[in-house]
Amino acid sequence: MFRQFRSEVETALADALANLDLPTDDLGIEEPPEEMDAILASSASFRLAGELGAAPPQVAAEIAEAVAAVIDDADFEYLSDVTVAGPYLNFETTEAYLDDTLASGIDEDYGALEDRDTSVVVEHTSANPTGPIHVGRARNPIIGDAVANVLDMAGYDVDRHYYVNDAGRQMAVFTWAYETFDETDLEDPPARNRIEYDLVRYYRKGNSYLEEADPEDVEAAEDEIQSILQGLEAGNEETYERVQTVVDQVLSGMQECLARLPADFDEFVKETRFMRDGSTDAIADRLQADDHAVYEEDAWQLELDEWGIDKNLVFLRSDGTSLYTTRDLAHHEWKLEEYDRAVTVLGEDHKLQADQLNATLEILDNDVSRLENVIYSYVNLPEGKMSTRRGTGVMLDDLLDEAIDRAREEVETRLDDRIRDDELTEADVERIAHQVGIGAVRYDVVSKQPAKAITFEWDRALDFEAQSAPYIQYVHARCCGILEEAAAADIPIPGADATSAGAADASAIDANVLETAEARDLLGEIARFPAVIEDAASELKPHIVATYTRKIADAYNSFYRECPVLTAETDELRDARLALVCASKHTVANALSVLGVEPPESM
Template sequence: MTDHSTGEFVTPISTAPKAAGMFRQMRTEVEAALETALDGLDLPSDDLGIEEPPEDVAAVLASSVAYRLASDVGAPPPAVATDLADELDSDDLEYVDAVETQGPYVNFLPSEAYFAGTLEAAQSEDFGTLEDRETSVVIEHTSANPTGPVHVGRARNPIIGDALARVLEYAGYDVDPHYYVNDAGRQIAVFTWAYETFDESDLPDPERDSPEYEMVRYYRTGNDILEDADPDRVAAAEDEVQSILEGLEAGDEATYERVNEVVDTVLSGMSATLERLPAEFDEFVKETHFMRDGSTDDLVARLTELDEAVYEDDAWQLDLPDFEKNLVFLRSDGTSLYTTRDLAHHEWKFANYDRAVTVLGEDHKLQAEQLTATLDLLDNDTSQLSQVFYSWVDLPEGGMSTREGTGVDLDDLLDEAIDRARQEVKDRLDDRTRDDDITDDDIERIAHQVGIGAVRYDIVSKQPTKGITFEWERALDFEAQSAPYVQYVHARCCGILDEARGSPATDDLDVALLDTDAERGLLRAIARFPAVIEQSADELRPHVVATYTRTLAERFNVFYRECPVLDADAETRRARLALVDAARHTVANALDAVGVAAPASM
């Protein structure tokens, strides 16, 4: 669902089953009870002031509504809170044990049913998966021009995009990740010309034995020529580039085949790199598709009919009301532009999906706003479209560029991450207290999970709008707030459960056995997980899940220190094993939601 005033996803009133979380159920219950109580006192109930109290408060939920009501009622906030608490009857509430006041706050304390329900729900492998929203979402991300190796400067896009796709999937959406391939722009025409013009023997050796590294040599050489060569040579090259662009526009099959060979070759190498993250796509949608099927022509025809359409300097443009610059949609030579084709692309998305989400670099912001405004003029429901922007990863010395060959290749970063993780595993082998067998295969597996996980986590855990300056040491720090910290918790859970194989079943438990602060704290963290998924999906902010994994891991580590599992008496042991299993599912799924592997051992 979408709030049409903000364009943001909003959640329908919950009718959630237990698997979707006690926290959400309790919140729904508290909201309803508060509303009834306020109505009963003849007070406005439009703002319930529900919030999560700080850590040292026993309540799971609280309301600060008494502050706002104080002037209406003519009494100080604590007195209003007391009246409200008297009006609320916790006997009617399943997940609320008691309603208490603390100064101006009305606090809702969790019941045994809350903890029992959490323990039971998190036994399920799919804990955190929300109810099906029966809504299809196309998430477009990465969409980097197929001109060369994927570098770290654009690595934020596949990592955020893939995490977002995963979070939306958990949140009950039917998600298709797409990569939109620019195979019709000027850069690709230049590339095609360069590929057909230069002889491989004149090019430097490729940095890697992979198609995109081999191909980018042509692209870079071509751009060098266009910048520096003598005017006659440049003019001849420009003629060829122009004829390729016009051939594509005219739907010429031979031109399309020539371009396609370059595009598909480079793309195959790029997608192999992206799969390492992993970031995978249901579809690679090509720009030329929307030229070949006539939809771009159709769109141009409709654009020229708009009141905002103007024909200036031999080019068709749109005088958009809220923008300083006109949007040119047809060049004076009759060819279309990126945005023109992207408009057709978006109408295609609208026709095939309920929602569209695009992950874009901040440099595309103006273009994206003009795109939305234009789609609106063409009578599309643009509330279906959400855009998530991120800022570039720069090097200390500046930005990264494929054309100029400046920057760190993502392949190199991942290789280095794996190498360092492997070294770390080996270094730790000697002082291992656990007497399990670590094979060479295990070392390799752990090195990959930890190395790549650390890179992903470092990026996904930060707000996308904040700038990042890439530094090797920081990106590959396994000690800091990082993937390994959370992954280690998963490995610990697996270690305990592994030792306990063959123990009595963990169903039909009395949650009262788990009554220490450490156990309750862990259960409370677990209970929130589905609500975290929901919030992350509603706000399209995967980093909130990453932040959550850290809190969850901290709670587990407290439990791990305070509460022996295997050596506890039989009933406590059984209950704690259930809790460890619940924690394992929660950590595993939370990591999965941001695309970080959960190692069974480390």
């Protein structure tokens, strides 16, 4: 409804400006200031004041008259009128807007847009399989999963990929160390009882050996490491299997960690795939034949000055072995063949590499307009016991453990009476602690613009009163509580399965009986949700959804304080408010799900 209303406003204003022989390139349509009772406004009068030689309020009045004429002549479904508030044009909705919003909101899938018949691959996380996932990289799976979710909700056919670096020197060192050393050679026990924490000790041992052993021993080790790299390059099956023995074990543990967020993947695409199928060699041959290719410093390189990049891209070593970027070029050409769009989530330290990749793909005659990157800054560590872990760094698992522990303490404090009275079991407390703790981490990370650095603060992330995940999760729990009370009192539930005894006839609910400002403001926020999804997907910015959840949570809490539902004055008003609660529940649940935050049914 809001999307259509916005479209009708754009049409009416553009036609009115054209009728006045005024430019239509900037309509100035925006959310009005809070003190204005309107859903959409236009500040175009500010831009046009100089051109017309009049004050903005006078210009707004003239434009409003022209807009009103357009509305009178048109057959708009949701745009009913335009008013003037100083320099602003305020656009008003029809009664059908409220009815249709409420009727749509009680659908459990509310907010999901129509199928676009467009395939998108979202590649994210892709941490090297050398050990546990570090907390500094936690932003990648959280942002990546939310980007994929919002695209899915917006009607795209989404695949989630993890690109596995299984061909570089790191994996050759890891494989050599795993085959060379045994448990007695390792100094410390695993930091956690999971396979990647166990095996990373071999990787660390191998690196320390290469730094500290006698030169002749290091030379022998380097020869073996180089033979592994050459074996992969040559497509030797035995070498491939040796490396995969390590890669697959470490990756399985990393998947267990990511499942805690959760962040799921449709496919783990291995780098060696593009060596084994010949596409990496084909890329190198095509680049060597290009005019931008030069052989300098014992390597083949591309000069990318034409793209404003002053650092050459090295794509082939003197010994004929490829580099990570060469293989990633083959990977990206494959993605462009398989998908309509390709989105990659990258840390800020990969920006130069991404620019080089895009320029090179353009040299190779690819349509780089179908490639999009989401660049993020890193997460600074919280204070407290997270600061050290026996010198091994802080892992994502550590952050999630502490989040759950802190959430459990908060839940037990807040729900002490209910726990004492046996209303909540230990399992309930544990469920809520996981939902709140993990939700707090995800929400705090995804709610910030990706390019801005984050300093994680526990007190803010777990604040039930502030605009955090628990604050919004509590709105969903409140909605569920009201609906449960209604069901217990045999009051028909709007949006329930029409075959059930507790179903209400949605078509009989009149949204226009919702006369309080709080109810109408809440309904207005609900109406915006599909447009929020559309905007977040268009801009690849899931934090837009997070900002929206704070607004609808505020609106719901105002409604909750001022508008009794089950004890409303009339059955008609009760049913309308109950429908509004139902629509709020679905909207909040779907918005939180896009962000990867669980919507609890009780808190």
